[in-house]
Amino acid sequence: MKVYLDNSATSWPKPPQVAEAITEFLTHSAASPGRSAHRMSVSAAREVFETRELIAELFNVPDSERVVFTSNATHALNIAIYGTLKKGDHVITTTFEHNSTIRPLRKLENEGVIEVTIIGCNKEGAFDIRELENSIRPNTRLVCAIHTSNVTGDVLPIASIGKVCKTNGIVFLVDASQAAGIIPIDMQTEDIDLLAFTGHKKLYAPTGIGGLCIANNQIAIQPLMQGGTGSRSESEYHPEFYPDMLEAGTLNTVGIIGLKAGINFVLSKGLDSIRQQQLRLTNQFIDGLKAIQGITVYRGIASSSYISVVSINVNGKTSSDVALQLDTEFGIMVRSGLHCSPLTHRLLGTFPQGTVRFSFGLFNTAEDINYTLDALRKIVTS
Numbered sequence: 001m002k003v004y005l006d007n008s009a010t011s012w013p014k015p016p017q018v019a020e021a022i023t024e025f026l027t028h029s030a031a032s033p034g035r036s037a038h039r040m041s042v043s044a045a046r047e048v049f050e051t052r053e054l055i056a057e058l059f060n061v062p063d064s065e066r067v068v069f070t071s072n073a074t075h076a077l078n079i080a081i082y083g084t085l086k087k088g089d090h091v092i093t094t095t096f097e098h099n100s101t102i103r104p105l106r107k108l109e110n111e112g113v114i115e116v117t118i119i120g121c122n123k124e125g126a127f128d129i130r131e132l133e134n135s136i137r138p139n140t141r142l143v144c145a146i147h148t149s150n151v152t153g154d155v156l157p158i159a160s161i162g163k164v165c166k167t168n169g170i171v172f173l174v175d176a177s178q179a180a181g182i183i184p185i186d187m188q189t190e191d192i193d194l195l196a197f198t199g200h201k202k203l204y205a206p207t208g209i210g211g212l213c214i215a216n217n218q219i220a221i222q223p224l225m226q227g228g229t230g231s232r233s234e235s236e237y238h239p240e241f242y243p244d245m246l247e248a249g250t251l252n253t254v255g256i257i258g259l260k261a262g263i264n265f266v267l268s269k270g271l272d273s274i275r276q277q278q279l280r281l282t283n284q285f286i287d288g289l290k291a292i293q294g295i296t297v298y299r300g301i302a303s304s305s306y307i308s309v310v311s312i313n314v315n316g317k318t319s320s321d322v323a324l325q326l327d328t329e330f331g332i333m334v335r336s337g338l339h340c341s342p343l344t345h346r347l348l349g350t351f352p353q354g355t356v357r358f359s360f361g362l363f364n365t366a367e368d369i370n371y372t373l374d375a376l377r378k379i380v381t382s
């Protein structure tokens with residue numbers, strides 16, 4: 001038996017449509033987009049354009065030219081953070097962030113470029129909007145918030161944070177790595193200025209493709225790289241228009257083709273029905289866990305809204321031992337440790353040992369959950 005419950009790291013399996021679209025592209029038309037004028041190049045450019053349009057529709061980005069392709073969410077977050085911040089800026093972020101956000105911020109802080117405030121939850125266990133308001137300073141330039149925790153599955157109140165940012169003229173950057181493809185995201189109604197996403201998780205694309213969506217032209221972003229764009233080739237200076245400004249070098253067309261097929265797959269299922277299916281599995285798992293003595297479940301830390309990620313510990317065992325036992329004895333694949341999110345584990349009280357994380361995908365079934373609960377019952381008593 002092989003049960004893959006590591007979909008927050010990357011989703012598996014990918015839908016057959018994704019592999020088919022990539023094979024078709026590689027076999028028939030994998031030319032460089034936006035460079036040459038021949039039919040294959042034009043066809044590749046059309047695919048890139050259509051994928052931008054699809055992403056703009058998915059996240060309600062006002063203009064598809066401000067959908068910028070990146071290698072992944074980490075790349076998008078780095079462009080947003082390094083591209084917008086200047087010496088003397090203050091940034092507010094949350095205790096739920098992934099290292100893809102925390103590390104660039106800490107580097108700039110260590111170099112004396114910016115100041116960083118990290119906010120968390122109030123006594124009632126809800127994300128603390130008041131702490132956000134109280135942390136704002138005259139030089140607060142950016143608020144960075146994870147949409148959905150990759151450790152606990154908690155969904156942050158993005159629209160409320162967006163409103164505070166908009167009222168105070170602060171740029172709002174959202175890390176949608178775990179949310180994109182499972183929770184509806186609307187950049188315009190939620191007042192999101194910059195949205196970073198990755199393709200290989202809940203959008204069912206291959207690894208190596210992601211993006212940064214930019215709400216408007218008012219946000220000045222300095223590119224991380226300069227280079228060939230296929231546009232304005234006569235100039236020795238990098239273009240200053242989107243998307244070329246932030247897309248130096250040949251794009252990952254294979255990834256983009258896979259992303260387009262992945263998003264179409266998600267849209268054909270419908271976000272609502274995806275979330276319901278995922279919550280059914282999650283609730284079945286949590287109900288089952290409640291009946292097993294010796295397991296601690298880390299749930300409902302920041303909100304009552306969550307996605308299909310469950311972190312646990314088995315009393316008396318390390319998270320890595322439990323993950324190893326699940327894999328070697330039962331064929332169940334999960335992730336143990338800190339999940340690139342040390343601050344979340346400090347909040348949970350699970351630093352440095354971490355937790356065992358189970359994350360479900362669209363191809364998991366009720367049988368997978370029952371099998372995993374059975375395995376945990378055996379591990380607890382072993």
Ligand SMILES: Cc1ncc(COP(=O)(O)O)c(C=O)c1O
Nearest residue numbers: 072073074098100150177178198
């Ligand atoms: C919340 C969150 N942010 C950022 C990332 C980074 O994604 P990628 O490795 O695709 O850049 C991840 C991936 O684990 C994540 O879960």
